Amino acid sequence: MRVRFAPSPTGFLHIGGLRTALYNYLLARKHGGVFILRIEDTDRSRFVPEAEQDILDCLAWAGLEFDQGPEKEGDCGPYHQSKRSTLYEAAADTLVESGNAYIAFDTAEEIEVMRERHRTQDNPSPRYDLITRSEMSNSLTLSAQEVERRVGSGEPHVVRLLVQPGKSVQFDDFVRGTVTFESDTVDDQILVKSDGLPTYHLANIVDDHEMGITHVIRGEEWLPSTPKHILLYEALGWTAPRMAHLPLILSPTGGKLSKRNAEKQGIPVTVRQYRDAGYEPQAVVNFLAMLGWNPGDERELFSLEELVEAFSLERVGQAGVQFDLQKLSWYNQNYLRGRSSADIAGQMHPRITEQFGECSLESVVAAIDLMKERMVYAHDILEAAFLFERPLAYDEKSVKKKWKEDSGDLLKSFTRVLESTQHWTSDGLESALQSAIAELDIGVGQLMFPVRLALSGQPSGPGLYDMMVYFGRAETLFRLNDAAQRLP
RNA sequence: GCCGCGUUCGUCUAGGGGUUUAGGACGCCGCCCUUUCACGGCGGUAACACGGGUUCAAAUCCCGUACGCGGUACCA
Numbered sequence: 001m002r003v004r005f006a007p008s009p010t011g012f013l014h015i016g017g018l019r020t021a022l023y024n025y026l027l028a029r030k031h032g033g034v035f036i037l038r039i040e041d042t043d044r045s046r047f048v049p050e051a052e053q054d055i056l057d058c059l060a061w062a063g064l065e066f067d068q069g070p071e072k073e074g075d076c077g078p079y080h081q082s083k084r085s086t087l088y089e090a091a092a093d094t095l096v097e098s099g100n101a102y103i104a105f106d107t108a109e110e111i112e113v114m115r116e117r118h119r120t121q122d123n124p125s126p127r128y129d130l131i132t133r134s135e136m137s138n139s140l141t142l143s144a145q146e147v148e149r150r151v152g153s154g155e156p157h158v159v160r161l162l163v164q165p166g167k168s169v170q171f172d173d174f175v176r177g178t179v180t181f182e183s184d185t186v187d188d189q190i191l192v193k194s195d196g197l198p199t200y201h202l203a204n205i206v207d208d209h210e211m212g213i214t215h216v217i218r219g220e221e222w223l224p225s226t227p228k229h230i231l232l233y234e235a236l237g238w239t240a241p242r243m244a245h246l247p248l249i250l251s252p253t254g255g256k257l258s259k260r261n262a263e264k265q266g267i268p269v270t271v272r273q274y275r276d277a278g279y280e281p282q283a284v285v286n287f288l289a290m291l292g293w294n295p296g297d298e299r300e301l302f303s304l305e306e307l308v309e310a311f312s313l314e315r316v317g318q319a320g321v322q323f324d325l326q327k328l329s330w331y332n333q334n335y336l337r338g339r340s341s342a343d344i345a346g347q348m349h350p351r352i353t354e355q356f357g358e359c360s361l362e363s364v365v366a367a368i369d370l371m372k373e374r375m376v377y378a379h380d381i382l383e384a385a386f387l388f389e390r391p392l393a394y395d396e397k398s399v400k401k402k403w404k405e406d407s408g409d410l411l412k413s414f415t416r417v418l419e420s421t422q423h424w425t426s427d428g429l430e431s432a433l434q435s436a437i438a439e440l441d442i443g444v445g446q447l448m449f450p451v452r453l454a455l456s457g458q459p460s461g462p463g464l465y466d467m468m469v470y471f472g473r474a475e476t477l478f479r480l481n482d483a484a485q486r487l488p
Numbered sequence: 489g490c491c492g493c494g495u496u497c498g499u500c501u502a503g504g505g506g507u508u509u510a511g512g513a514c515g516c517c518g519c520c521c522u523u524u525c526a527c528g529g530c531g532g533u534a535a536c537a538c539g540g541g542u543u544c545a546a547a548u549c550c551c552g553u554a555c556g557c558g559g560u561a562c563c564a
Contacts (some may be wrong), residue, residue, distance in 0.1 A: 010563080043563055043564065100536095111562090120489085123490070124489055124490085124560090127560075182491085186491090190561085194562055195562080197562090200563075200564050201564095220493070221564090222558095222564090223492065224491065224493090224558070224559040227492095244496090245493085247494085248557070249495090250557075255556090255557075290500065290501085292500090296502075298513075300514090317492090318493075320493060321555090322498095323499095324499050324501085326514060327499075327500065327514045330513085330514055333527095337527090371526095373528090374526035400521085408556095413524065448523065452524065458524090459525075460524045460526080461526090462524095463522085482538060
């Protein structure tokens with residue numbers, strides 16, 4: 001088995017592209033096959049220089065290692081279509097010679113005029129096909145000498161696929177079963193553009209054949225052009241690979257998860273955005289895997305290795321799937337919890353020192369220990385500012401609600417108990433507080449809430465005693481006294 | 489318009505003729521835990537698009553309709 005992921009470097013890698021790459025990767029690994037990365041850079045007008053590096057970075061980030069591709073030569077390179085021109089030229093020549101393709105000289109304007117002429121209410125976009133090609137300037141309507149003269153004089157021209165009418169083009173799709181198209185509904189696809197570069201359709205099938213691709217796994221948007229590809233394989237006398245068209249990822253409101261559509265709803269569309277937003281790569285991978293595929297049992301959490309084990313094309317769904325950011329967060333929370341506090345602390349330490357000033361790595365580890373259960377993203381730790389600096393202000397609502405006239409005095413009384421507390425541990429501090437409220441003859445809440453407020457400035461947070469242990473005696477006493485002074 | 493693909497809780501889905509009072513997960517709601525918030529535990533909410541057929545029996549098979557999505561480029 002040989003599969004490939006073949007993105008175009010026209011922009012940053014789309015999240016849907018990553019899913020396509022993932023499914024290809026999983027299938028290859030599952031069957032001990034080869035996973036190839038091929039850069040389809042045949043559109044010069046949309047070429048984005050940084051795009052290729054982004055594709056490489058994002059695949060690496062997600063842990064999808066390819067076997068062959070740019071900077072990883074294998075048995076069928078090069079892996080950029082821009083470096084494989086001779087292959088496409090040869091295929092185009094073969095097709096023209098065998099009468100399966102022809103040369104056309106029409107300019108964009110001439111084609112537009114033809115479309116205008118044939119346009120009706122019922123046919124808003126006339127094709128270049130059986131009906132119309134006879135009235136255009138191409139090697140089917142011009143004499144051989146005239147064609148030769150025009151080509152010889154350097155007149156711009158394209159190569160078009162000659163689609164024969166009345167044929168039923170059929171193929172078996174792994175996820176959709178048998179799909180049939182009538183050749184009458186297929187247009188004479190341009191194979192070689194007037195700049196001499198092949199279109200996707202030609203380059204793609206030439207490369208898939210040359211690279212020995214056995215399974216093509218791609219998005220459903222390619223389904224309508226598959227009959228063209230099948231026709232090309234037939235015309236070249238090649239065996240077509242097996243096809244699998246994946247359900248499209250839709251926006252939560254339906255419709256394509258396009259840049260505009262998605263960003264309006266706060267959904268990142270490029271993999272880079274997920275990386276930058278602090279998503280765990282495993283969470284993204286796991287989430288993406290479940291978007292259109294399921295293992296057939298009730299498991300939800302899968303490592304990449306487990307996905308390889310469980311994956312199969314048979315269990316890929318057929319209906320479009322809506323993207324759900326909340327489910328992704330749930331995955332993220334799960335994978336974050338799976339990481340050690342030391343690991344997360346190591347990642348976040350630089351940002352914490354940058355934001356709050358110098359602090360030891362050990363203290364960050366302790367802070368993560370305190371917060372981990374209530375974090376969804378690694379950077380959530382930054383929101384718990386009180387762990388790294390003294391509260392600048394106290395949550396107004398809580399003060400209004402919980403801070404009573406005697407709270408300051410109670411806090412001061414408590415500091416006297418804490419000064420002499422023997423065991424500065426969670427248990428020791430709990431009994432210290434218990435004895436304090438017994439002595440003062442008050443309810444637990446009357447003391448607990450002011451203490452929490454004094455320590456964190458917040459109405460909620462980690463366990464009170466654990467927090468005191470984290471701060472230590474001196475800092476705890478300082479914050480208690482400070483609050484008693486600053487609050488009314 | 490035409491061509492193609494699709495349609496089970498709000499979302500991702502299981503189920504593919506009888507085992508289904510349609511199962512799980514996310515979300516939402518409630519209770520418990522915790523005198524905080526989260527985590528966790530327990531419970532609840534909520535779906536077979538519609539209409540015909542086939543059959544003793546249909547979410548499951550067939551046909552139609554509706555709706556959604558994709559394609560309809562010298563883009564991929």
